[in-house]
Amino acid sequence: MLELKKISHCYNKQWVLKEISFQFKPGLIYGIIGPNGAGKSTLLRILTGIERAKEGQVFWDGQELAASIKEMTCMWQKPYLFQRKVKDNLLYGLKVRGWSKDKREERLLYILKKFHLEEYALRDAVSLSGGEGARVALARAVAPQPRLLVLDEPAANLDPFHTAYLESALREISREEGITVIMVTHDLFQAKRVADQTLFLAEGVLEEYGRTEDLFTRPRSEKTRKFISGEL
Amino acid sequence: MLLEAFRSSLNLIISGDVELYRIIGRSLYVSLTAVLIAGALGIPCGMGIGLKDFPGRSLVLKLVYVCMGLPPVFVGLLVFLFLSRSGPIAPVIYLLFTPTAMIIAQVILACPIVMGVTISAVEDRAQIVLRTAAGLGASRLQALWTLVEELKIGLVTALITAFGRVIAEVGAVMLVGGDIEGYTRVLTTAIVLETRKGNFSLALALGLVLLLLSFLINSLLYSWQYRR
Numbered sequence: 001m002l003e004l005k006k007i008s009h010c011y012n013k014q015w016v017l018k019e020i021s022f023q024f025k026p027g028l029i030y031g032i033i034g035p036n037g038a039g040k041s042t043l044l045r046i047l048t049g050i051e052r053a054k055e056g057q058v059f060w061d062g063q064e065l066a067a068s069i070k071e072m073t074c075m076w077q078k079p080y081l082f083q084r085k086v087k088d089n090l091l092y093g094l095k096v097r098g099w100s101k102d103k104r105e106e107r108l109l110y111i112l113k114k115f116h117l118e119e120y121a122l123r124d125a126v127s128l129s130g131g132e133g134a135r136v137a138l139a140r141a142v143a144p145q146p147r148l149l150v151l152d153e154p155a156a157n158l159d160p161f162h163t164a165y166l167e168s169a170l171r172e173i174s175r176e177e178g179i180t181v182i183m184v185t186h187d188l189f190q191a192k193r194v195a196d197q198t199l200f201l202a203e204g205v206l207e208e209y210g211r212t213e214d215l216f217t218r219p220r221s222e223k224t225r226k227f228i229s230g231e232l
Numbered sequence: 233m234l235l236e237a238f239r240s241s242l243n244l245i246i247s248g249d250v251e252l253y254r255i256i257g258r259s260l261y262v263s264l265t266a267v268l269i270a271g272a273l274g275i276p277c278g279m280g281i282g283l284k285d286f287p288g289r290s291l292v293l294k295l296v297y298v299c300m301g302l303p304p305v306f307v308g309l310l311v312f313l314f315l316s317r318s319g320p321i322a323p324v325i326y327l328l329f330t331p332t333a334m335i336i337a338q339v340i341l342a343c344p345i346v347m348g349v350t351i352s353a354v355e356d357r358a359q360i361v362l363r364t365a366a367g368l369g370a371s372r373l374q375a376l377w378t379l380v381e382e383l384k385i386g387l388v389t390a391l392i393t394a395f396g397r398v399i400a401e402v403g404a405v406m407l408v409g410g411d412i413e414g415y416t417r418v419l420t421t422a423i424v425l426e427t428r429k430g431n432f433s434l435a436l437a438l439g440l441v442l443l444l445l446s447f448l449i450n451s452l453l454y455s456w457q458y459r460r
Contacts, residue, residue, distance in 0.1 A: 050366065074367030080360045083382055092378075093368040144369060 007056035031195030038201040077153040079137030081125035093144035115139040131162030241437035266338030278350025299344035308407030329410040337404035342394035353386025
């Protein structure tokens with residue numbers, strides 16, 4: 001699966017990530033939390049292959065990661081929907097992977113049903129509301145049956161209804177299809193509700209990680225405790 | 233006079249005047265060819281400049297934006313000197329006073345416009361489109377093609393703007409084409425000629441034909457753009 005080995009990164013000689021090592025296990029949902037400037041987004045860019053770490057390595061199935069890989073999909077904060085119909089957005093990841101037409105159609109029908117998007121299929125994606133757009137973006141990201149799904153603040157700017165929908169759909173599809181999920185979120189409650197394991201980053205250091213429940217109820221590090229209680 | 237000109241232009245079009253249709257055909261041939269070449273050169277260059285950060289980029293951007301407003305007469309003069317008997321390529325090929333010379337001048341006028349509008353469109357949306365495409369498993373090439381598809385409205389706008397500029401310009405085509413009847417005469421040079429002859433009614437009629445033509449081409453491109 002995905003493994004980070006002593007990842008360090010800097011911008012203008014300022015280190016934003018310091019020697020982060022971690023091994024993600026298949027089929028689990030990981031939440032990455034931490035205060036602003038902790039290095040969460042930088043870590044996400046590095047583990048998706050968008051940016052290369054100044055030091056350390058990222059391994060995927062034992063091979064060093066050089067660029068984005070087909071087994072991984074991402075849903076970025078404020079997701080961008082292509083200016084085409086909803087169904088064409090959903091088919092995008094399948095087409096770039098060269099799926100056959102029959103398999104594409106079969107998967108499309110499944111995803112439309114799974115995410116309750118049947119009535120949206122022929123609508124222009126640009127006409128959707130923020131909540132509907134986020135639902136389509138999540139459905140689009142899971143459509144190609146990735147082994148790893150990376151989410152950057154998936155529920156940012158969403159109302160409680162759409163946030164709840166997104167979280168429940170995420171948990172369900174991850175369990176059904178065995179997808180490993182890595183989710184950066186600033187919403188502690190969201191990490192608590194969704195993640196099996198949580199990583200806490202502070203000042204570029206992986207301060208603490210473990211089962212979400214343990215991390216929130218019995219934090220080992222003083223910084224984690226302060227962050228959870230809103231003091232940091 | 234305007235009403236009369238309008239009536240004359242309609243009569244000209246309806247009467248099937250062969251020379252008029254040849255002039256219209258030549259105008260379209262020269263300007264559309266120039267815009268197509270400018271598109272083939274300017275869109276990839278504009279995308280490259282819009283996507284890449286390189287030393288001197290801001291200077292290149294300034295140059296492109298300055299060149300968007302190049303005076304046609306000045307471009308005509310440069311092309312004239314380049315293609316003239318004493319120019320560098322005359323020993324190989326002599327192109328002055330040919331439709332090819334007019335196309336070259338119009339390409340120089342259209343290219344910065346296509347580039348400039350493309351750069352704006354790319355800067356506006358490239359990062360998010362490329363990141364989204366890559367995040368869904370697209371290769372670099374697939375992501376770039378997706379970007380072209382996403383920018384198609386901006387790219388068509390670039391071509392429409394460039395076409396509007398070159399179909400209506402007279403200075404460059406007059407200088408390098410020479411307004412030779414039956415060979416390099418286009419709508420704009422014909423308008424100048426008829427005005428000089430004092431034939432204002434015909435000049436206005438030709439102007440209206442030019443306007444109509446521009447309107448038709450733009451309408452076609454816009455309807456295609458929004459149908460997509």
